[in-house]
Amino acid sequence: MSASTLTTQNFTWHIASGLAPSLRDSSQFEGLLLAARDVRRNAYAPYSNFLVGSAVLMDGNLYRGCNVENASYGATICAERSAIFAGIADGGRSIAALALTTGPQSGTPINQRTPCGICRQVIAEFAEADTPILIDAGEGASYAGEIVSLEQLLPWRFKL
Template structure:
């Protein structure tokens, strides 16, 4: 199966992120985040934010999930990312990816073809392309 931005189950991807939020490790900020990423080969990988007493050593949920996916198959491209998060794991609003996560997403696919889904639930979500969230981005093709 080859997944694309138009032919995947958004609710399933969001549900996988929702199901994983309890695994977040956020003892300092208490802001728990979970992400699920869909790759072009049809596989879905999840990740959570993992904080550290040395703050810069932590990792965001989106990068955690993307790096997990790339470790499994570095040829697959990023198709979509579903993100959920909130204080103490209680989702109250849409959770947008930070700038570093947006740049990491940019590394692994075409920004016009990557769906970024910020969800409160499987029924309540906002979707944008990565190009909309990271306009005029710098990617690997500039280094070729």
């Protein structure tokens, strides 16, 4: 698999091969990443200790969300849906880009840093095939992480 990179003000990103993600809002990518890292500190995850932060650009506005767990585990919500639903409640309908982070440490396997299946389907409800998903690689390095398209994350997705 060949790959390309994107350089923004302070970071370099890896662009996954396949259906290329849109880069038209790349000037917002660093802001989204830093917002996701910031809101992660508010995550409520006393049961898993797996803190996640997400930031989404919807109709020109940035919304943040973190995971919120519950003693009744099924009531838990992920950071991505938390952020998206905040945007929807504010009148947003179209996702231009979404960032998420699962922690400050680097070296975490990619499969522990990507959105879960439920969140992928929720992203698909409000996004296009080339909508970029920014996956944090960890803090403290100039390498920011991976940029993948929704199509890469959820091919053959359900849509009415």
